Amino acid sequence: MSNENSENSTAGAYVTSGQEFTRDANYIATRITRDGADGYPVEAGRYRLVVARACPWANRAIIVRRLLGLEDAISMGVCGPTHDRRSWTFDLDPGGVDPVLGIPRIQDAYFARFPDYPRGITVPAMVDVPTGQVVTNNYPQITLDFSTEWTEFHREGAPQLYPSHLRDEIDEVALRVFKDVNNGVYRCGFAGSQEAYERAYKRLFDAMDWLEERLTNQRFLVGDTITEADVRLFTTLARFDAVYHGHFKCNRQKLSEFPALWAYARDLFQTPGFGDTTDFDHIKKHYYVVHEDINPTQIVPAGPDLSNWLTPHHREQLGGRPFGDGTPPSPVRESERVPSEHNPL
Known part of the structure; x- marks a missing residue:
């Protein structure tokens, strides 16, 4: 992310005039x-x-960690909803400092390992607590590794989110969902020309129609x-109308x-x-608030009404077992609960 405003500004340049958005x-x-093998063994x-x-992208990791019951094995630090051009900050924590890592912004963990890290400072990120260094921000691999590498620490009854016999189909579906939906909404929103926007818009809704039919x-x-493919689609759908x-x-x-969608x-x-x-x-x-070049007033809409998320869906009539041979996770621990005023549940 780059901008030419003051150091503490949240402003970022997300749209490049005349160009398509490329992630x-x-x-x-x-x-x-x-x-x-890479020097970082699984260790609770x-x-x-x-x-x-x-x-x-971070919401995916939160969901998978919870579904698999990895809360005791992998602690979680939560950044606030806005950030400046340097990085996400721990402004929700007392003193604005992560209580485990002792840093005010996630960029500190990146720079601890790569002093001249040249790319975007992104979440989710896995940080090695003893050294304070970022290990990875490769979000698609993080959730797959939660499913396949951390099995020793899965809860009893954890679902199979990436079962071996379905991996090819999960990967195929997830790839189209990523290109045309997960990233497709950004290609619409950050388009730098009418033509780029219209191309992205068509691809997005062609994919939405494909999902509706499927x-x-x-x-x-x-x-x-439920598999990894559902997790990846859900986080975009949850943000769609809002x-x-x-x-x-x-x-x-x-x-x-x-x-259907x-x-x-x-x-x-x-x-759960x-x-x-x-x-x-x-x-x-x-x-x-963050995308000032799209919403310069930074006014946050009051809507939409969220109560409709709790209306009956009747999808159980199609059969299926959400957790397969497993069980739902236990209730969210108090320290990780989303405030009730932020969620209709």
Whole structure:
């Protein structure tokens, strides 16, 4: 992120005039694995997951950590919903400092390992607590590794989010969801020309129509249980009407106007691990305050009404077992609960 305003400004240059939005997908490739091949072995209590509830990519990691019951093995630091051009900050914590890492902003963990780190300071990030150094910010791999490398620390009854026999199909579906939906909304919102916007808009809603058709007669995206593919789609759907429809001009129709997709989103929202990790207040504040070049007034909309997320979805009529042979996670621990005024649950 770059801008030419004062150091403490939240302003960022997100739109480049005349150009399409292109996401920098070069993340820190280091992995935390059972064999410790990259120098970071799986070890309970050693790593801290740093997130922001506003961020859809970080929200995925929060959901997967909770579904698998990794709370005792991997602690979690939560940044506030807004940030300046340097990085996300721990402004929700006393004194504005993360109580475990002892730093005010996540960039400090990046610079501890890479003093001249040249790319965006992003969440989610896994930080090695003993050294205070970032290990990885490779968000798609982080959640897959939670499922495959951290099995020793999964709770009893943890679901199989990335079962081996469905991985090819999960990867295929997730790739289109990423290109045309997860990232597609940003390609609309950060488009630098009318032509770029219209191309992104068409790709987005072609994919939404494809998802609507796919989910009309099946409860989940792949197989008959919740998988990584559902987690990846949900975090975009949760933000669609609150942010993307208006702020990013993704306004052919609202999520609530897609019968199957809207019921599917409500089904997941009402499933432990999904809705109870969603903070609509943080989501709206982040997008409408940080993206000053799109919303220069920084006015945060009062709506939409969130109570409709709790209406019956009737998706159970399609069959399927959300957790397969597993069980739902236990209630959210008090220290990690989303404030009730930020969420209709």
